[in-house]
């Protein structure tokens with residue numbers, strides 16, 4: 001299947017904008033990988049995630065805050081010969097981001113970030129309760145490296 005390397009930041013951001021879920025890869029210090037589906041927001045080169053305060057993922061992040069996040073969209077099954085398994089391909093576009101996680105602790109900034117996050121899913125204006133903001137863990141992933149690829153699309 002022809003694959004095209006995407007070098008334009010705008011194109012990579014367009015792929016991210018089409019996704020509603022990303023896959024967050026963490027690595028424990030003994031090398032054990034852990035990959036989770038998560039919802040996200042994105043603005044100006046920063047990926048925003050949110051979670052509860054406790055759990056395996058946050059335990060791992062305390063030991064290693066480096067993450068690798070995959071976004072994938074435009075999936076379409078195609079084939080050249082319906083009878084031939086090896087002629088089937090999945091057209092798709094994906095972006096892989098490497099970055100480091102820090103947590104936002106400021107109450108008002110948390111709300112700003114959650115608004116960016118919610119914008120990914122709805123154009124509504126939202127209200128937040130104080131306990132919800134205090135309890136949510138807001139992740140900021142500073143992007144250190146971003147690569148993109150398109151599979152099954154011709155280069156332009």
Ligand SMILES: Cc1cc2nc3c(=O)[nH]c(=O)nc-3n(C[C@H](O)[C@H](O)[C@H](O)COP(=O)(O)OP(=O)(O)OC[C@H]3O[C@@H](n4cnc5c(N)ncnc54)[C@H](O)[C@@H]3O)c2cc1C
Pocket residue numbers: 021036037038039040049050051052054055056057058
């Ligand atoms: C589409 C989608 C979007 C999601 N978005 C978010 C989000 O924005 N924020 C968020 O915090 N969570 C989100 N989740 C849930 C997330 O994937 C984790 O399940 C959750 O955050 C708990 O992670 P943990 O490491 O704290 O779990 P823990 O409760 O500490 O996990 C205990 C064990 O449960 C298993 N486990 C944990 N999560 C999963 C899973 N998803 N599937 C199968 N086994 C699992 C693992 O083996 C793990 O060792 C989403 C899930 C889906 C499917």
